[in-house]
Amino acid sequence: MNLVPESSDYKQLFGVAYRMLGSAHDAEDAVQDAVVRWQALGDGERASIREPLAWMMTVVSRICLDQLGSARARRESYVGIWLPEPVPGTIGPATVSGRPPDPADAVTLDESVSVALMRAMESLTPGERVALILHDVFGMPFAEIGDVVGRTPDACRQLASTARRHLRSAPRFQPEDEQRRQVVAAFTAACATGDIDALTTVLAPEVVSRADGGGMPGIARVPVVGVERVARYLLGIVGLSEARGLTLGARFASVNNRTGVVISFDDQVAAVLDLAVADGRVHEIAIIMNPDKLGAWAEPV
Structure with missing residues (x-):
């Protein structure tokens, strides 16, 4: 072998x-x-x-x-x-x-x-x-x-x-295909530009955002639920980072066999996102920010 x-x-x-x-x-x-x-x-x-x-x-x-x-x-x-x-x-x-x-x-x-x-x-x-x-x-x-x-x-x-x-009892989501890639792209563009109307359009009404920060301060330790709350939470993170003078970067990458998003601030990888999509909308957002889980993402893939 x-x-x-x-x-x-x-x-x-x-x-x-x-x-x-x-x-x-x-x-x-x-x-x-x-x-x-x-x-x-x-x-x-x-x-x-x-x-x-x-x-x-x-x-x-x-x-x-x-x-x-x-x-x-x-x-x-x-x-x-x-x-x-x-x-x-x-x-x-x-x-x-x-x-x-x-x-x-x-x-x-x-x-x-x-x-x-x-x-x-x-x-x-x-x-x-x-x-x-x-x-x-x-x-x-x-x-x-x-x-x-x-x-x-x-x-x-x-x-x-x-x-x-x-x-x-767990929801089943859309496999990787062109429609899913388009939804991921629309979600990413709305977050990057701060367009809350575009973001709420791509989010399902019952959308859930979960962030794994491994105890990092400022990271929600419970799920954020609902289109308005999730949209404001995500754009709030982007706005706070920009207010601190950090340069936001986002690139698409294969995350667990399908298109996900890698977020960086000042060229340092800060988060990896996996989106669960169904019927053309984002239903679940997984945000992995724990530095111990991002070692493999230091270089573009």
Whole structure:
């Protein structure tokens, strides 16, 4: 197996771990841990493994399952709103032994890395999240999922079913297409120019804005809800920054497999935005401002 970070196998394993953990840093650690375990095997042990990538995916999944419990405890003590760490570029898909996921299942590959759905998956138990992602997203049979979570196939089927029921209450949003890109562009232009009328036009009446500042002062620690409140909140941030003499910059970039916005002040990346769009309007805004989650965005992508 070629398991350097640039390889397709490594990217596939990272995609599994990131969807489970919501943190690029933790996902990289999980994959590296699995690599160490693979390298620790003897030559005979490695030769006996017919599908090395599937073996690695099982190991990565077990590592993630172990991490999810402690991750939930850390997020419960997190200051303000916790949002997933945004990843630039494309988070690669993966299948288990070439088996594609069932298109009739609940969660698609691209949807599974949307900030909105990953935030909603925080309500699932670790077992539910792992079973849902491995089966619905990556097509792993429940018998193999049982080896990961230590349950029977029927119990794993129930975990995935329960997870789907929980997620049905979460709104589903438009995938990346030309209309979505146009909405993102209109939203960005309205914010950059301070045009509140144009901004309120592109926002859904029940729009919700969530900002993850990791405890930074001046960042709302509860969701801002409603078109008027959200519009004034966003333009207020822009106006305050300009009043401080900062130069606002905005560029489009691939954020978790779809078009998002990178905001900078005086050429320093200050935030990454992911927008959830439906019916031609923005319904949810995720603003990641925690500097610890923006390291990968220092350079244009």
